[in-house]
Amino acid sequence: MADSVSEQRSRPAADAADPATALRCERVAREYSRGRDSLFSRGGDAPTVRALDGVSLSIATGEFVAIAGPSGSGKSTLLHLLAALDTPTTGDVTVAGTDVRSLSSRQRTTLRRDTIGIVFQHFHLLPALSARGNVALPLIERGVSKRDRRARADELLEQVGLGDRAGHKPGELSGGEQQRVAIARALVSDPAVLIADEPTGELDTETGQRVLDYIEQTASERAVVVATHDDHVIDRADRVIRLRDGIVVSDA
């Protein structure tokens, strides 16, 4: 293990004002309530679980970072905070210079729209729309015309090797193809940050490698953060942050 817990905690976070810093966490903790012991119990504080505990890190534009760790270590929680899908209980999360905690739900939605591309483990493509329609989805909120949306989506699908599958619906695509559509969708708005949760988790090795190729290609223009159990991802990342019990145990 490269760094001890005490070393990690002392590792200085990058300056949020630095334009090269795309993502930054400072002493971030996230607690979840377990709910009450029983339906009829009264008063008292509900027991809580601390999913993240004092995490500090910074990720620069152009970095391809893998977040690794066993199940329950806090990978997904950290990813959700970095994707502005959640807010920390304490500490600060900054995305492209914007403090996430200070934002309303609507502002966080806008931040995701303008700055963050997300690739879900289970893809979450809209089954009613074609691959092209799914890729073009994030452009709708930006008020892009249909013609431009279509052209942009086709461009992205071509780049991930699915130019001939643009008119197919998710149900007609393989898992690998669906994940590539999800990646194209995440990149269609040219975001400053790409967040991917277990992007190879449901793919065979060969398809996973192809998906990783596409992710890796995008890393030079943006910060890429991937939560993973997959050693292939870890091997190819510029930097690996390991978590255990909500604490960063190594960052190298």
Next chain:
Amino acid sequence: MTDGEPTPARFPRLARARAATGIALSQLSHARGRTVLTVLGITLAVLAATLLAGTGIGVIETGQQKFDAAGRDVWITGGPVRFSPTGVGGFENTIVGAHELDTELETREDVRASVPMAFQTVYVKSNETDYQTLVGVGSPTSGGAVHITNGSGFSTDDVHYANGNYSGPMSHEVVIDQRTADMMNVSVGDSLSIGGTTGIARQNEFTVVGISPTFSRFLGSPSVVLQLSELQEVTGTTGTDKATLMTLTVADDADPQAVAADLESEYPSYDIRTNEEQLKEILRDQAVLMAAGGSLVFLALLAGLALTVNILLSHVYHQQREFAALKALGTSSSTLSLTLVVQALVLGTVGGALGVALSFPAARGLNELAELVVGFGDVVVLPQTVLAGGFAIAFLMSLLSSLAVSRRIAKIRPLEHL
């Protein structure tokens, strides 16, 4: 890998709205089974509302038409018709001296014609059946009071011999409706024994001289029509010359309202009403029934609203992961709401249009059933206001439901569903 940000359209909001509409339609098209079921639910809600409202209007309109078709201007009764369990005939008809009153009224200049009518329960037997109790109608035989569809009809005018008995010759002619003919297995030219008691019936054999739907439609049950005097004779009311009601046709230049008012002062013991007042009185008597009908319409609307909200909630529930994914990707609450509202309005419009379209065959079916069961159709009428109301219900319910549901979608937390 990418070539930079795409530029916004000239009218970004319009582009967004069109895209949201496209997504909404795609989702409806994709989940066809769910869409069809939702449309069916809304269609049924609209059908329930239009048919119930149409029935209420139909009952009133039919009543009005029957009154208008009767060509009577003024109605005279001796108060409510009461049951008389101890008397012959089962009814206590409250106009006494009907023929005398008839003659008096017809001498008036402002009255063109008067028609006394009586209703009594009578025993009826044919050669092939046992005694049946049917409604006996005493009616004048002239003036087209009874519309004959088969046979020659009555050959003589109604005659009355007062002072306690009917000593003159009786025509012994009867007009029956088709249901009575079927029930008694008789046709024109056959005989029926008719009387207020079985003893009287044994002594009074009548010849069927015609088939007429006039009174069975009015009463909604099988009936036998006799000349008023002969009905009185076979039910033992010749002496008192009783009738249930009298109808008057006023002279061409007379005002029914004025005639009724004049008669009211002249005959204070009778209830005298114009056509319109009589209909209102009948409707007032049916107030509970009408209130029940109104409640049914109201409940149908409530049920339709609950059904539509429920269906839309279910529709949204099945799409919540998709909505959560859209929210996670940065889709605003307003775009999500717009998608939902478009879906709801499409479902409401299609369901409403189908409901309105299906109202016509449904109403025709109900009317045919009513014709078969109670003898008169046109129970359900569908004026444009009812159809427009039915469609508006579907549209507005869908809009209101989608607005209510879109509040939930606007607050959806992606992490809870992804």
